[in-house]
Amino acid sequence: MNANPITLRCGRARIHLLSDGVAYWDGGGAFGLVPRVRWMNLLPPDDLNRVPQELRCVLIEADGKRILVDCGVGDKPNDLIATQYDVRRPHGTLLDDLARRGLRPADIDIVILTHLHGDHAGWATTLDAHTRPIGEAAASAHDPAPTFTNARYYVQRQEYVDATHPNERTRNTYFAENFVPLMRHGVLTMLDGEAQITASVRVVPTPGHTAGHQSVIVESTSTDETAPPVFLIGDMAPFMIHFERLPWVTAYDVLPMVTIETKRRWQGWAFERGAALISCHDTRHPVGRLARNDRGLFSVIPLETGGAAE
Ligand SMILES: [Zn+2]
Numbered sequence: 001m002n003a004n005p006i007t008l009r010c011g012r013a014r015i016h017l018l019s020d021g022v023a024y025w026d027g028g029g030a031f032g033l034v035p036r037v038r039w040m041n042l043l044p045p046d047d048l049n050r051v052p053q054e055l056r057c058v059l060i061e062a063d064g065k066r067i068l069v070d071c072g073v074g075d076k077p078n079d080l081i082a083t084q085y086d087v088r089r090p091h092g093t094l095l096d097d098l099a100r101r102g103l104r105p106a107d108i109d110i111v112i113l114t115h116l117h118g119d120h121a122g123w124a125t126t127l128d129a130h131t132r133p134i135g136e137a138a139a140s141a142h143d144p145a146p147t148f149t150n151a152r153y154y155v156q157r158q159e160y161v162d163a164t165h166p167n168e169r170t171r172n173t174y175f176a177e178n179f180v181p182l183m184r185h186g187v188l189t190m191l192d193g194e195a196q197i198t199a200s201v202r203v204v205p206t207p208g209h210t211a212g213h214q215s216v217i218v219e220s221t222s223t224d225e226t227a228p229p230v231f232l233i234g235d236m237a238p239f240m241i242h243f244e245r246l247p248w249v250t251a252y253d254v255l256p257m258v259t260i261e262t263k264r265r266w267q268g269w270a271f272e273r274g275a276a277l278i279s280c281h282d283t284r285h286p287v288g289r290l291a292r293n294d295r296g297l298f299s300v301i302p303l304e305t306g307g308a309a310e
Pocket residue numbers: 117119120235238280281
């Protein structure tokens with residue numbers, strides 16, 4: 001078992017934090033223009049200047065559906081992320097984490113991808129034939145197929161276009177085998193902006209990290225209960241510190257000034273609504289809430305998941 005399985009509630013929805021492991025990537029990538037001396041005390045790097053990044057995925061049980069948000073680095077051997085970077089999985093993969101909750105890939109109804117980078121779309125497809133339903137053609141070594149065989153997948157159209165037309169800078173972050181098969185199998189829905197996925201789950205465009213990046217909001221639908229929303233911010237702010245501090249933007253962001261404006265807007269929304277924030281890569285503060293400190297600046301208060309969790 002993971003040391004701290006975390007489950008949040010929002011009205012009748014249940015939100016479970018899962019993981020595909022922890023990646024050790026260069027701190028310069030995570031913190032971009034922020035000098036190392038500013039971030040190294042907050043997140044001490046190892047001898048190779050790498051910092052741990054959780055490969056967090058989230059399972060939302062809401063409106064009678066099981067919804068997976070993002071799906072780690074996956075298992076495809078050609079994936080640069082899995083082979084060139086150090087990914088550690090002391091508790092196994094995302095599929096092991098689902099299995100611990102009694103779920104098979106076929107039990108997932110909906111997969112929402114915040115964006116198509118290799119650390120978020122890995123398990124969208126797999127080469128592993130054992131996930132195929134009996135009677136269907138098995139995936140072959142050259143033909144990855146959707147891992148979640150009964151799921152509809154959702155991504156922003158802009159993201160799919162950019163991922164299938166990478167440039168010199170983005171080429172090593174997008175791996176076609178993670179998402180092109182979704183289109184071929186007819187399971188991908190491309191969205192143009194904000195969209196209601198189920199009664200209590202919607203996606204909102206949060207551009208900057210990529211132009212087509214989206215975040216996920218879970219809101220209570222009960223009229224007799226005003227639970228604060230749960231906000232899966234994705235790589236708009238991979239660590240909580242990025243959500244606090246507008247100029248802290250990763251080196252991977254293709255539109256850094258847009259990221260800053262996106263964060264400014266959603267900081268205000270999250271503060272007003274008292275949203276519970278879920279980070280996709282922060283190993284130490286997976287869940288938090290925005291508060292204003294003495295100087296009027298935003299800071300993320302780690303949520304006592306002991307209290308919020310079931
Ligand atoms: Zn990421």
